[in-house]
Amino acid sequence: MQKKNRLNARIVLLFIFVLGLCYFLTLSISRVGESKVTIRVIPEDSRVLVNNQPVSSKAVYLSAGNYTFSAEKDGFENDSQNHEVKKGEATIINLLPEPTSPEAKQWLTENPKIQLQREKMGGEKAALQGQEAIDKNPLLGALPYEDVTGPFEVDYGPSETRAGDTYLVISSLIPQGRTAAIDWLKSQGADPTDYEIRYHDFVNPLVTGGYR
């Protein structure tokens, strides 16, 4: 009888082990080719969405591609961030809905620790977005660039209308300098067609009709 009980216990243990193994394998297989994205959000009880689909967990596994991560909460302005998930690369996305209602603002004022955490996450978020812009567009890594012989300077800034995109600024007082700046861009492998270029010192005579 005792022998039979021991056998039964072994069978149960073996079954649990097989089930555990299967769970682990299923989980691993379901995540093949996917990358872990950790979503950190303040306030923590915000509703988090990935490509407009709500997610319950703050750690999601996604296949490579472009995604929109967003967080929303009553009394706060939605925060949204586009990010390219790369294969095998873990990422942390920081979402920080901005308090808009008096209650939300008061909540933040009364929680200085959370405010401090927000500022830290905001810094990380800006760094990630800056790095993404450079990854997407290697030219930005060479900016700002100044040529005293041109003379010209090329720099960039974040686009106000296209999220995650940038514009280039060419500064030069003379047409020759601006032409030299475009030639420099081309020498860097950039096609001016692909960029919104703002000519900082240029006043278009076709529009103004003459001098500044």
Added chain:
Amino acid sequence: MKKRFLLAFATLVVFGLLGFLLVTKKGPSAGVDLVIDYKNSQDLKLYDLSETQGDGSNKFISEITSSGSGIKILEDHSYKITYSGAEGFAGGEMVFGPVHEKTYSVEIDPYFSDQKLSSLLEGKELGIHEAVKKNFQHINLYEIQPGKLYRWGEWYGTTLKYVGNDTFNGDVLRVVLKHEQEGWQVKTEIPDITLSKQIFPDIPVDVLRAVNSL
């Protein structure tokens, strides 16, 4: 005995499920059906850009001899179709892939050749320049340079050479027009030193690139 049978059965079911998951997640690809439709072009050749031959050139796959014909390609590979244009049409190439669809269609419909576009422009250019002059109040500060037609002759691009006295702002500007029902219409509301695809999303990028190179 019965318990052992149950255990073996449960294990089999679980591993069967795992196998199914594995196959559906990373199953062998059955390939992609590529359908190529073309007109006004000839000598179409398909190359696999993901594989090279002994001499380093891209692997030649097949010649495409009839429009609408299908061919099996690999979903993880990139491909190139080269073609020469029929009389009056430009030759070129089309690159695509990897394709993660069961069926993928490409359409080759070449633009007019440079020679044909030049001949189409003959006698028309003064009229196009008149449309430019009508559009800008201060055009007298510029000399409209000879330009070019693009695509099927419906797009025109040229440069404006400054002839005024403002030495700080005498840059060459670029302007694009499109032939519509009402005639030639300026599509670059404010001609600029370079034309950006972000600022002028309604102008085809290939036209903008060509005008930026004038």
